[in-house]
Amino acid sequence: MNRRFFLALLTRLIGLGTAVAAAIPGLRLLLDPLRQKGSAAKRYRVAPLEAIPPGTPVRFAVRGQRIDAWKVFPEQILGYVWVFRAAESGNGGEPHLRVFSATCPHLGCTVDYRTDKSSFLCPCHGGAFTNTGDRIPDETLGYKNPAPRGLDPLPYELVRDETGKVWLEVEFQRFELNTPERKPIA
């Protein structure tokens, strides 16, 4: 091994070592989004029960504190839910509700309700769902339904406040998109 070869090797090694040492914190910063956590499911008061007529789905905004990186917004719209209240059975019991996230499980657009078809339709790519939130099969639809699963149901509770008014409270959450199974974003 001659002197020139040895010096060249040493130069390369020192240069490489320095570059790697300096790159480590940079890479950690660059990859930081991979370790940031999604917001956990949280309960929000969405609407008074009296604002939900039976028979046809109603859309409500979920409002609450939103944290965007360092900024804390006291009240912002976090998303929308569709609430479907079944026609009263007449026995005076607990009203029967279905609550869905309005986010299309295909690619995340907000789904509309089409009264003429009594079904949910996504304006972006035509994802279609029955008014009970199920994915409409391709055969019934006449085209390939791009939605991989039905609308995402959200747990809810009816809560009576101190004045006796009944409120719908929804456990709002986001799910991974475009997967057949339903996985909360964590």
Next chain:
Amino acid sequence: MAENVPSASGLKNWLNARTGCCSALRWWRNRPVPGGPAWWKVTGALLLWLVVLEFVSGILLMLVYTPSATDAWASLVYLEERIAAGAVVRAIHFWAAQALLVVAGLHLVRLLITRAYRAPRELLWISGLLLAGLLVAFCVTGNPLPWSQKAYGQIEVEMHIIGSIPLVGPVAQRLLMGGTELGQRTLNHLYTLHVAVLPLLLVLFVGFHLSQLVRLGRSNGSADSEELPYFPHQSIRNAVAVAVVVGAVLVLSYRYRAPLGPPADPVLPSSPRPEWYFLALFELRRYFTGNLEFVATALIPGLIGLWLVLLPWIDRGGRAGKLISYATAVVLVLAHAVLTVLPVVRDARDEQHQAVVAELRKIGSRAIELAAQGVPPAGPGELLHRDPVTMGPILFRQHCTSCHSYGGEWAEEPKASDLKGFGSEEWIWGLVQNPADPRFFGRTKHKQMIQWSKETFATASDDEKAEIRQAVRWLATHPRGVPPEDDEQSEFAQGYMAFDGWCIECHTYEGDGGFNLKAPDFTGYGSEEWIARMIQNPADDALYGDSAEMPAFADKLTPLQIRVLARWLAGGTDPVEP
């Protein structure tokens, strides 16, 4: 061997045949080092690699930093507190900048001493001086970006210095500032310069500098030594120097964060100083005041620049030339050193300045602690304005210290009680024992409590004093409400009964008492609400009434300020809710 087998050397040949890159690299590496390799020649390579480190760390910072007057500071807190290695990357950007300035100084001195500016290298020299100017511009535009109290103070002064340059100053100042005063557009301008315009110019000038360097050979050394190829004979020295300096930057960066301090806010104290590399100019300005200020801020720096630019023509060779180059280096280094040390020494002895620096450090770490939990959309100022720990002492010193002292301090001529620990058991017990103490009513016109203490407390038996002590302990809990009829045993009931026995004659409580004379109502005494009412209007019937000496502050302070001040005086630390 089959020709279609891909191999490293095959790919290299293919690429080289089309781009010539390998031959260029070989030529670049094998170019001779005129005068032979040497350790003192590493400064150029060091500068280059430190610039690379600044570029990379700067681009990474751009992923988080937000150039907005309400978000800039908060985005940096988020970067440092919540993002992996965020604080380290920002510290690298900071420490590499400090290293860059030091090495640039060494490079300049080295080139002066070797008289590297002489023909035919005049333009190489001038492009180097322009690069030094760019470095200064990077500092001026980069330091204010955090929009911290210190950064704001610095850029404010720097903008006005630019404005005071004869003829072009006012226009340049407005263009740079984006208007007539510092604000969002200033920040946008500084940011655009710092991350786009200046880096582009830097790349252009470095390109010119390097190409000329190679074309003309390195600076003059003796020609007789055998000419070794640059790689690896000079490169190994460069690599070692870069490893040492970058290593030092990394060690410093892991150990010490880049300074941040509190966000810019007009209510905070301010005593800004320029960064260490600008201290010499700061000092120089002290000797030229009034209309002559531009001599220090523009004329002298301009003349030094001009002298350096013209040096290739001033130095006509021979002994005189050598003398000129050496003298220039020595005078520049010495003058800079002396002018830097003087203000440092003066500031170290200036107690008031040190007090402001210490206070800002405290407010800064408190602000960062609060902002790490999130910042309202209106910015970090709102966070601080709601914080009793930050605003309590500031409001107290602005509005209260003409009468009240705090822990024996802050008031030059106190006329009323000392409010440190107001409403605590220790404070009330001290007052009961000796209201005439200047800490309590000694400096006021309130005489009844003093009389009571002399006549009643002083003559009380030990058992009676213990009972009074119990009333005091109870009062220190800021009591409200009365105990239920059947409760006689609880501490609250015991305290209530002691109060009922000893104090109720004069002090009312929950609508009861005050038969003898009307003294302040003690419902919730010493609580945040009680203190807030006291600040609003001490002459309230339920407080001191006609005998109040303290003025009402309901119109002098905002409702928020009153709540913050009251919470601080009551010993609270949580920010006041919106």
